[in-house]
Amino acid sequence: MAKVMMVASEAAPFAKTGGLADVLGALPAALVRQGLRVSVVMPKYRGIHPAGIEKVMDDMPVFINNFRHRTDIWRLVRDGVSYYFVEAPWFYDRDGVYSSYGNDYMDNHLRFAVLSLAALGIARLLDRPDVLHAHDWQAALALIYAKSWYWNDPRMANVKRVFTIHNLGYQGRFGKQVLGELGMDGLQFHPEYLEFYGDVNLMKGAIVAADAVTTVSPTYAREIQTPEHGFGLDGLLRSRAGQLTGILNGVDYAEWNPATDKHLPAHYDASDLEGKAACKRALLEALGFGAEAHGRPLIGVVSRFAAQKGFDLLEPIGDELAKEDVTLIALGSGEPHCEWIFHDLAERHHDKVRVWHGYNNGLAHLIEAGADIFLMPSRYEPCGLNQIYSLKYGTPPVVRATGGLDDTIEESTGFKFGEYSPAALLGAIRHALQCWRDREAWLERMRLGMAKDFSWDRSAAEYAGLYRRLLGI
Ligand code: ADP
Numbered sequence: 456m457a458k459v460m461m462v463a464s465e466a467a468p469f470a471k472t473g474g475l476a477d478v479l480g481a482l483p484a485a486l487v488r489q490g491l492r493v494s495v496v497m498p499k500y501r502g503i504h505p506a507g508i509e510k511v512m513d514d515m516p517v518f519i520n521n522f523r524h525r526t527d528i529w530r531l532v533r534d535g536v537s538y539y540f541v542e543a544p545w546f547y548d549r550d551g552v553y554s555s556y557g558n559d560y561m562d563n564h565l566r567f568a569v570l571s572l573a574a575l576g577i578a579r580l581l582d583r584p585d586v587l588h589a590h591d592w593q594a595a596l597a598l599i600y601a602k603s604w605y606w607n608d609p610r611m612a613n614v615k616r617v618f619t620i621h622n623l624g625y626q627g628r629f630g631k632q633v634l635g636e637l638g639m640d641g642l643q644f645h646p647e648y649l650e651f652y653g654d655v656n657l658m659k660g661a662i663v664a665a666d667a668v669t670t671v672s673p674t675y676a677r678e679i680q681t682p683e684h685g686f687g688l689d690g691l692l693r694s695r696a697g698q699l700t701g702i703l704n705g706v707d708y709a710e711w712n713p714a715t716d717k718h719l720p721a722h723y724d725a726s727d728l729e730g731k732a733a734c735k736r737a738l739l740e741a742l743g744f745g746a747e748a749h750g751r752p753l754i755g756v757v758s759r760f761a762a763q764k765g766f767d768l769l770e771p772i773g774d775e776l777a778k779e780d781v782t783l784i785a786l787g788s789g790e791p792h793c794e795w796i797f798h799d800l801a802e803r804h805h806d807k808v809r810v811w812h813g814y815n816n817g818l819a820h821l822i823e824a825g826a827d828i829f830l831m832p833s834r835y836e837p838c839g840l841n842q843i844y845s846l847k848y849g850t851p852p853v854v855r856a857t858g859g860l861d862d863t864i865e866e867s868t869g870f871k872f873g874e875y876s877p878a879a880l881l882g883a884i885r886h887a888l889q890c891w892r893d894r895e896a897w898l899e900r901m902r903l904g905m906a907k908d909f910s911w912d913r914s915a916a917e918y919a920g921l922y923r924r925l926l927g928i
């Protein structure tokens with residue numbers, strides 16, 4: 456039975472800032488259902504101490520530049536998956552995962568170097584895998600160290616290396632001085648490996664070090680090979696096209712299903728939609744709307760507020776949109792400019808627009824259920840999960856036709872626009888609002904979306920196939 460070790464900086468339900476955590480919370484168990492043995496290595500951030508967790512190793516040897524970083528290893532078996540937690544309080548016992556008050560921690564390169572080396576320690580001393588599968592730049596060093604430091608270690612030499620790009624917009628790029636801090640010498644610092652315009656680029660290093668590279672949708676796999684979406688790595692990705700595949704994410708219907716969702720005041724499914732109206736009422740009340748909002752179509756947003764997500768398109772059309780018979784509820788936090796766009800809109804159109812700043816999982820579920828239309832106008836989107844959740848919740852999404860949004864939404868289940876412009880977005884929203892008024896056709900659209908199946912098993916089978924090909928089994 457092939458053994459896979461995943462390395463990542465977040466996994467639901469233990470730590471989550473975005474979709475990466477959803478993937479690491481569900482894909483491993485789906486791989487177990489495919490007959491693989493799977494472990495996940497992640498940091499033991501502040502507050503992580505689930506029932507059943509046990510310490511499996513004191514003081515795992517993690518050396519960088521001959522300095523021994525103290526790391527204790529904990530383990531929890533969940534859904535047949537071994538989750539290993541790396542305890543290093545100096546690095547992980549902080550109030551944020553990557554940042555505090557909007558500022559990235561200055562030592563993130565070291566924090567995730569320690570994660571990567573601890574994972575390699577676990578791989579060599581506790582639980583040897585056949586495949587080492589690293590996710591995003593935070594885990595990139597696991598592959599880089601495996602290739603550069605452990606290439607002749609008999610316990611690691613035959614381990615295949617897989618790297619998944621969840622978002623090419625975050626590459627782990629640091630000044631050249633971190634090279635020494637990471638224990639690297641000049642040998643790895645050249646344009647064919649870690650160097651990127653004079654800086655160190657960890658994602659680039661992992662793409663080079665990997666035997667196979669994946670990303671989270673087929674369309675994004677094509678897009679990142681173009682200058683428009685390649686963030687400077689498109690040339691490298693084109694040169695690795697033979698090893699690059701797009702495997703669409705799945706979603707976890709145990710967590711995201713309106714028939715069973717524990718965050719909702721009422722439940723529903725395609726055969727009985729009554730509970731959805733109760734969710735809409737609860738959502739409107741939670742945001743302080745009066746009775747006048749109940750008959751209007753309700754647009755929902757749940758998002759990290761980052762430039763990637765395309766909300767700058769809303770800024771010039773906000774007033775036009777507010778003239779429509781519509782309500783807009785947004786949940787999110789992130790970049791100040793994006794927060795301001797919603798804040799400003801809500802202030803000027805308080806009767807129609809409300810925003811909840813912050814992270815709120817319960818409200819995210821209630822918006823998926825209570826909204827009539829979901830909005831995701833991303834500039835680029837590697838996969839995107841919220842639009843897939845919204846299908847299941849009978850909340851047809853308005854999306855820009857890019858990356859995973861294009862792969863998961865059809866004209867029959869949602870509304871797509873192509874050009875990245877405020878006018879195109881406004882046109883798509885108006886079209887959705889118009890369609891909403893035709894009740895029968897709208898119900899049909901909802902039911903088509905609710906019938907779609909994006910469960911993890913199909914994606915897991917593709918990953919299992921990839922591992923098998925790499926291992927020649
Ligand atoms: P990304 O990973 O780029 O942020 P995805 O659509 O893949 O985008 O995943 C986002 C995940 O994070 C979803 O599970 C979504 O519900 C959740 N999420 C995003 N912002 C918030 C928020 N402010 N509060 C609660 N959950 C959020």
Ligand code: GLC
Binds near residue numbers: 474859
């Ligand atoms: C990233 C992407 C998002 C994707 C998620 C999980 O955060 O921005 O599109 O769904 O990773 O793969």
